[in-house]
Structures are given as structure tokens and as C-alpha cells.
Amino acid sequence: MEMNDLKAVNAAINAEIQEQKERVDTIDFKMVTFSLGGKDYGVDIMNVKEIAKADKFTYVPNAASFVRGVYNLRGDIIPIVDLRTFFHLPIEKKSADGSENMLILRIGDKVFGTIVDQIDKVVGINSETIQPPHPIFGDINIKYISGVVEKQGQLFIILDVIRIFTYQEEEKTRTAAIPDSGSDTYYAPPAAESATEEPKKAALSDSALDFIKESLSALKHFSATIINDDWIRRRFVDWTTTRPEGEVQLKNQADADEFLSSFYSPDTGRFWDDDYAQIVKNILPNMSSSVIQVWNPGCGKGYETFSFACILKTRYPDAQIKIWANDNDIMAISSAPNMVFDLDEVPEYCRSFMVRGSSGYSFNQSVKDSIMFEYHDVLHANPFPDLDIILSRDLLSFMTAQDQEKIMADFGEKIKNSGVIILGRNEEMPGREWRRIANDPVSAYMRNE
Known part of the structure; x- marks a missing residue:
């Protein structure tokens, strides 16, 4: 290759490197970063109202297991969701003062408090550096991840909090089990709203069943489908009538095992009698x-x-x-x-x-x-x-x-x-x-x- 040609190639490479550097250095997306289960996460700063600490929450009867209760935030009553429980992640021991780290999120016209392990800092990035999500990057369902990004050697998993907290009928997300801000009733999807109590109860029951199905999938790889639908509905009725108040949802492997205890065929793993x-x-x-x-x-x-x-x-x-x-x-x-x-x-x-x-x-x-x-x-x-x-x-x-x-x-x-x-x-x-x-x-x- 001639010297002039070599210089031209090097110049093109340097120009491309400089363009990429300028693109990376251009900040058009900021996120608040935090940790969950030992991994680093982030949420769009536009959805973060503030950060807070609290140690006392008001219990809400029959709420889903990931709902810690409601909290009085300067006169506003907001629901508190523990993201660690929501995603079936381990929970660190509380610090000496016993308070929890909270991100206060604004989703549309509603405000939610979310408990995380540690809140880190605000990180600015170029949105073009965000990569599509992949299951290998996190311990949570990929549908709740909007992307992943690396910043100074640190990998952040960006949560899609709008999807997490917004009810979408086609997804049947878990929001139907979260108390609405400023009330002691449940936030139900519009399709379930009615002047009578029966549709509300049905919506709550369907929401609780949907969450149990998701928990069985996450904890035991059990897929609730037409193959076992009759059993799971019968089991759900029995489960909700025999469990203590407020302990309907599946919090861990032991709960999932107990829920499935009556599912298996006789003499599993041994000679048939x-x-x-x-x-x-x-x-x-x-x-x-x-x-x-x-x-x-x-x-x-x-x-x-x-x-x-x-x-x-x-x-x-x-x-x-x-x-x-x-x-x-x-x-x-x-x-x-x-x-x-x-x-x-x-x-x-x-x-x-x-x-x-x-x-x-x-x-x-x-x-x-x-x-x-x-x-x-x-x-x-x-x-x-x-x-x-x-x-x-x-x-x-x-x-x-x-x-x-x-x-x-x-x-x-x-x-x-x-x-x-x-x-x-x-x-x-x-x-x-x-x-x-x-x-x-x-x-x-x-x-x-």
C-alpha cells in the first residue's frame, strides 16, 4: 500500500473514532442509578420525582406480596412497592437505622414509592449507546427492561418503569394488585371499573391469580396454560380461602412448592403403588x-x-x-x-x-x-x-x-x-x-x- 493511501486510511479511522467519541460524549439521557440484588440498575430521571428514606409503612390488607403498604409523603398517600420482592430478588439486611431506600416515581398522573437496596447517583449517557435488553443481563423478566448501557466500565440495566406500573390489558401486568394513591382500594384496570362491587372483586381476584401464575413461572418454571387451567383455578380458590389474610401471593420457593403440592400425579419419583x-x-x-x-x-x-x-x-x-x-x-x-x-x-x-x-x-x-x-x-x-x-x-x-x-x-x-x-x-x-x-x-x- 502506498504511503499516501496509508495516511488516508488512518485519517478515516481517526475521524471515525473522533465521531464516535463525540457521539458518546453527547449526553441526552440521564438516569438515576441504584442496586438490586447486587446488580446495577437505572431509571429515566424524568420518571423520578425524588429520593427518600422511610421505615414505617401502613399495612394494606390483601395486597400483593410486593406491596409493603402505603406511605404519607408530605400529605400525599402513596403505595410502596418493594422491587426486590417484585422481581424475586434477595433482600439485604436493613441498616442500623432500619430505614429503606426509596425512589419516588411519577408515572403519568400517579406517584409510587419503590424500595431498592442502595441509591447511587445520576448518570448521563448518550441514548445511542443503549443496547437492546437480553436475559443474560439481569435476574428479572426481560419485558421489564428497556435496555442496557455501559458507562466507565460499569454495566447498568435500565428498567422500563412505565411498563412495570402501567396496566396493559394485553400484558396483564401486576399493577392491578397495587393500591391506588390516596385510597385504601386497589388500582384496577379501566375494563374492570364498575359501580358495583362484584366486578371490582373479580378484577382483584383475576389480578391475584395472574400474579400467582407469573410467580409459578419464575419460581418453578410452571406454565399456567389450557393444559392445567382447570386445576390452577380450583387450587387458587382453595388457596385464597385457607391462607391467612394478606398472605395470598407466592413470596418464595417454599410458597410455590406448597401451592403446587396437590398438582403432582400419585407416586411421583417412586414405584407406583x-x-x-x-x-x-x-x-x-x-x-x-x-x-x-x-x-x-x-x-x-x-x-x-x-x-x-x-x-x-x-x-x-x-x-x-x-x-x-x-x-x-x-x-x-x-x-x-x-x-x-x-x-x-x-x-x-x-x-x-x-x-x-x-x-x-x-x-x-x-x-x-x-x-x-x-x-x-x-x-x-x-x-x-x-x-x-x-x-x-x-x-x-x-x-x-x-x-x-x-x-x-x-x-x-x-x-x-x-x-x-x-x-x-x-x-x-x-x-x-x-x-x-x-x-x-x-x-x-x-x-x-
């Missing part, structure tokens, strides 16, 4: 196939698969049983084929299929040959033959709604017209294409003829 096994056996239809092809995704450690294999061998003694048992827990799936048991932990219907070894009892070769345990993710391609039975208890509910649709479509493609799909106790196969052939405690479906 004799009574449940007999119910399953009774709902299985007559099959003329000489080979019974079965898919058991989410088989875990294999107790469910061994239980079902013994039932099938009893129900179809003249058929060859072939079970594809899949799970994405590599430790569980790798140890499943070689499990050894004490005879007294094996249910009666399985004992005729056991053989004694030097270390204890295991299943005989006939049962072992009927099962192919494989490490596999159900969301990936599964090139099975046409299936007679799909056994998938309590698996679908712990997938995203999009993945549920994908797997249900996969079930429909792989099952024979005369085949049976067995789901979790409180799961349903939606659509007119399917008819239920068994109710609680076994949820089983066949295709409509």
Missing part, C-alpha cells in the same frame, strides 16, 4: 398389535418406567413391549437400567418380574430388554415409529407455552389413531380431537373416532 397400578391397567384398551410401542418422556430415575413395564406385561402378556424412556437428567438416566432394590420396597404387581442378585433384587432380563433408557431432550426430534401409548405425567406443565404446543402437536403426530396418551393427574389434552377415557387420578386420552 398397587392401587394406582390397577387403575392404570384397567383404563388400557384392548390392543391387537403384536408389539406395543411406548414413549415415556421425562422418565426420571426409571421408577415410573419399570412400574409401567410390569403393568403392560401383565395387561398384554402375548405382546412384545417396547418402551423408549427419555430424560435430560444424565445422572438419573444412566443409573436407571442397573438399579437394585430391597424386595420390600417393590410393589406386589412387580415382584414376579424380579430376580435376586448378590446386591439385592433387580428386574429380570425380559423387563430390561423391553426398556431403552436414553439421554434425550423431549424438545428435540424424536424419530419413533407410530406409538400405541405415550406416558408423560406432569411434564408438559413445566415447559413454556410455546414448547407445550410443540410437544402436544408431536404427540398427535406420533400416536396411532387407536393409541392412548396418559398425562399428569391434573393435566388435560386440549382440543376436540381428543376424548378423555379416564379421570382422576389418571388423566388419559384417545383420539375421537
Whole structure:
């Protein structure tokens, strides 16, 4: 390259660097920065009314768990939201004076107080340096993040406080559970306003249920959809009538576990007991196939698969049983084929299929040959033959709604017209294409003829 050409390239590079520097140095966006759960966040300074400290809030009955109460801010009664609880983040111990750090936000014509760990400073940036949000940048739902930006080596996650505190019907955000400023009633979306109390109660109930659904998704990866909607609504009614006043929402993993305690199918993670096994056996239809092809995704450690294999061998003694048992827990799936048991932990219907070894009892070769345990993710391609039975208890509910649709479509493609799909106790196969052939405690479906 000629010297003149080299100088021209360098000049162009320097000009570009200078332009970028000038662009970065141009401040057209200011944010108030603060910390939550050990990470740095920011909000548009135009939404910040002031900062404050407080240690006493007035309790609001039946408010959502993230609502600390209301606070008298120089004569104005405002709701106080703990952003740490809202986003399921850890809460630091209070300082010696016991007061909380608060950002007072103005959203439209309403004022809210938000509790954070620490309030830092005002940071000015160029709005062009703000990058789109990505889940890796925070511990909170990406829909509440407007962007991320780096300033002097420090990464800030910019919260979209308008989305957090503004009710949008299509998003069904949590605002419906936040008390309105200056009152002891709940701020409800316009669609729920009415001169009667019943619509208000219904709106509050729907809001509380929506928040529980979001909490189950965040805490347990449980997706509330048409597959389990009937159960979750029944459970919600029971939950709200048995919980202490003001403790309806799910605050942590323990609350979520308690809420889901009645969801799971019988004998999860262990051998099916004799009574449940007999119910399953009774709902299985007559099959003329000489080979019974079965898919058991989410088989875990294999107790469910061994239980079902013994039932099938009893129900179809003249058929060859072939079970594809899949799970994405590599430790569980790798140890499943070689499990050894004490005879007294094996249910009666399985004992005729056991053989004694030097270390204890295991299943005989006939049962072992009927099962192919494989490490596999159900969301990936599964090139099975046409299936007679799909056994998938309590698996679908712990997938995203999009993945549920994908797997249900996969079930429909792989099952024979005369085949049976067995789901979790409180799961349903939606659509007119399917008819239920068994109710609680076994949820089983066949295709409509």
C-alpha cells in the first residue's frame, strides 16, 4: 500500500473514532442509578420525582406480596412497592437505622414509592449507546427492561418503569394488585371499573391469580396454560380461602412448592403403588398389535418406567413391549437400567418380574430388554415409529407455552389413531380431537373416532 493511501486510511479511522467519541460524549439521557440484588440498575430521571428514606409503612390488607403498604409523603398517600420482592430478588439486611431506600416515581398522573437496596447517583449517557435488553443481563423478566448501557466500565440495566406500573390489558401486568394513591382500594384496570362491587372483586381476584401464575413461572418454571387451567383455578380458590389474610401471593420457593403440592400425579419419583397400578391397567384398551410401542418422556430415575413395564406385561402378556424412556437428567438416566432394590420396597404387581442378585433384587432380563433408557431432550426430534401409548405425567406443565404446543402437536403426530396418551393427574389434552377415557387420578386420552 502506498504511503499516501496509508495516511488516508488512518485519517478515516481517526475521524471515525473522533465521531464516535463525540457521539458518546453527547449526553441526552440521564438516569438515576441504584442496586438490586447486587446488580446495577437505572431509571429515566424524568420518571423520578425524588429520593427518600422511610421505615414505617401502613399495612394494606390483601395486597400483593410486593406491596409493603402505603406511605404519607408530605400529605400525599402513596403505595410502596418493594422491587426486590417484585422481581424475586434477595433482600439485604436493613441498616442500623432500619430505614429503606426509596425512589419516588411519577408515572403519568400517579406517584409510587419503590424500595431498592442502595441509591447511587445520576448518570448521563448518550441514548445511542443503549443496547437492546437480553436475559443474560439481569435476574428479572426481560419485558421489564428497556435496555442496557455501559458507562466507565460499569454495566447498568435500565428498567422500563412505565411498563412495570402501567396496566396493559394485553400484558396483564401486576399493577392491578397495587393500591391506588390516596385510597385504601386497589388500582384496577379501566375494563374492570364498575359501580358495583362484584366486578371490582373479580378484577382483584383475576389480578391475584395472574400474579400467582407469573410467580409459578419464575419460581418453578410452571406454565399456567389450557393444559392445567382447570386445576390452577380450583387450587387458587382453595388457596385464597385457607391462607391467612394478606398472605395470598407466592413470596418464595417454599410458597410455590406448597401451592403446587396437590398438582403432582400419585407416586411421583417412586414405584407406583398397587392401587394406582390397577387403575392404570384397567383404563388400557384392548390392543391387537403384536408389539406395543411406548414413549415415556421425562422418565426420571426409571421408577415410573419399570412400574409401567410390569403393568403392560401383565395387561398384554402375548405382546412384545417396547418402551423408549427419555430424560435430560444424565445422572438419573444412566443409573436407571442397573438399579437394585430391597424386595420390600417393590410393589406386589412387580415382584414376579424380579430376580435376586448378590446386591439385592433387580428386574429380570425380559423387563430390561423391553426398556431403552436414553439421554434425550423431549424438545428435540424424536424419530419413533407410530406409538400405541405415550406416558408423560406432569411434564408438559413445566415447559413454556410455546414448547407445550410443540410437544402436544408431536404427540398427535406420533400416536396411532387407536393409541392412548396418559398425562399428569391434573393435566388435560386440549382440543376436540381428543376424548378423555379416564379421570382422576389418571388423566388419559384417545383420539375421537
